[in-house]
Amino acid sequence: MMAAALIFAMLLLVWAGVLLAFAVPLAARWREPVLRQPVLIVESDDWGAGPLAQADALRRLAASLQRVRDRSGRPAVMTLGVVLDVPDGARIAAAGCTEYHALTLADARFDAVRAAMMDGIEAGVFAPQLHGQCHYWPPALLAAAQADADVRAWLTAVEPAATEDLPAHLQSRWVDASALPSRALAAAAIGQAAAAEAAGYRAVFGNAPQVAVATTFVWNDTVEAAWAQAGIEAVITPGRRATCRNARGQPDCVDATMLTGEQAPAGPTYLVRDVYFEPALGQPPQRLLEGLLARTRQGRACLVETHRFNFLQAPDASLAALETGLTAALAACPGLRFLSPLELARAVRERDPAWIESRLRPRVAAWRARLDEIPRFRRAAQLSGLALPLAWLERTA
Ligand SMILES: [Zn+2]
Numbered sequence: 001m002m003a004a005a006l007i008f009a010m011l012l013l014v015w016a017g018v019l020l021a022f023a024v025p026l027a028a029r030w031r032e033p034v035l036r037q038p039v040l041i042v043e044s045d046d047w048g049a050g051p052l053a054q055a056d057a058l059r060r061l062a063a064s065l066q067r068v069r070d071r072s073g074r075p076a077v078m079t080l081g082v083v084l085d086v087p088d089g090a091r092i093a094a095a096g097c098t099e100y101h102a103l104t105l106a107d108a109r110f111d112a113v114r115a116a117m118m119d120g121i122e123a124g125v126f127a128p129q130l131h132g133q134c135h136y137w138p139p140a141l142l143a144a145a146q147a148d149a150d151v152r153a154w155l156t157a158v159e160p161a162a163t164e165d166l167p168a169h170l171q172s173r174w175v176d177a178s179a180l181p182s183r184a185l186a187a188a189a190i191g192q193a194a195a196a197e198a199a200g201y202r203a204v205f206g207n208a209p210q211v212a213v214a215t216t217f218v219w220n221d222t223v224e225a226a227w228a229q230a231g232i233e234a235v236i237t238p239g240r241r242a243t244c245r246n247a248r249g250q251p252d253c254v255d256a257t258m259l260t261g262e263q264a265p266a267g268p269t270y271l272v273r274d275v276y277f278e279p280a281l282g283q284p285p286q287r288l289l290e291g292l293l294a295r296t297r298q299g300r301a302c303l304v305e306t307h308r309f310n311f312l313q314a315p316d317a318s319l320a321a322l323e324t325g326l327t328a329a330l331a332a333c334p335g336l337r338f339l340s341p342l343e344l345a346r347a348v349r350e351r352d353p354a355w356i357e358s359r360l361r362p363r364v365a366a367w368r369a370r371l372d373e374i375p376r377f378r379r380a381a382q383l384s385g386l387a388l389p390l391a392w393l394e395r396t397a
Contacts, residue, residue, distance in 0.1 A: 042076060049086040050160050129236070194227055261348040
């Protein structure tokens, strides 16, 4: 009897040790708000200045999104991560690739693209957000063009360019990746560029940007501070912040991880986008559904990333796949709601009782469902036997 009590006491001690070792991520996931209903947001980057075929793609997308409505009657919402300019190839060529000249989204040749965006915004199916003045850091591109004929050709092309065709490391706006590993930009240059892009956004959309998403998810504290200064309330993240491109050109130098609802030091609210659905790469609609079900178990919104290239390279198949995925999501979760990222950020920040759960049992269940993502915690819980009481907690919650 004594021995059994002793073993049990030791087991409790081991469990306490495991919980203590993971106290910080466990507590963060307890503090993270739990949503009362499934929420789905389609997040699509790279729209704006660029190929003129976007106008048709955007109109077809808007029509498709309007056919899918949640139980409140609201159509599906897709964010447009907007890029405000592409190179003016003729002028850059005339300057021998020594000066950058932009073709902006405000230019008359993009009238049809802008009109398609505005009509979708008006209809409530598009929510624009700032992706960047351009999908690169212009001085880095000019420097790279000196040694790289492909970059030079891209920069001087006559037709509005598709930024997807650039080497991946050069698509990062907030570092100088003309040589690898990348170098950080001067704070003053970042401040100026962020103010200019906010002004450019306002010129097109009539209001300052409120949500920002860094190109290729490479950014830093200085960028966030400049965005906050420009009026940004919410920053879309993949749950971690890479601040450089390493010697192999990959995003690296991760200096922060974040959960939805956490606040950036400069003030904006972080949101997490971590479900990926790129139909043109062969990913089936099932992916969207699985992502939604998993995020719903965790009490989280499902932010689904699907880039512009899907709807330009394989428009018919991608549109059909998106609509199938959305329809399947509604069928599987009849309580599903569509929201914009700004509405989500505000609901989370203000702990809006219409959206945020306060009852203990659903909060415990969502917390338990979040724990497996903590590196090494799952294994520690299994080895120590802590997984048993946690499973019990999940069942009874
Ligand atoms: Zn992008």
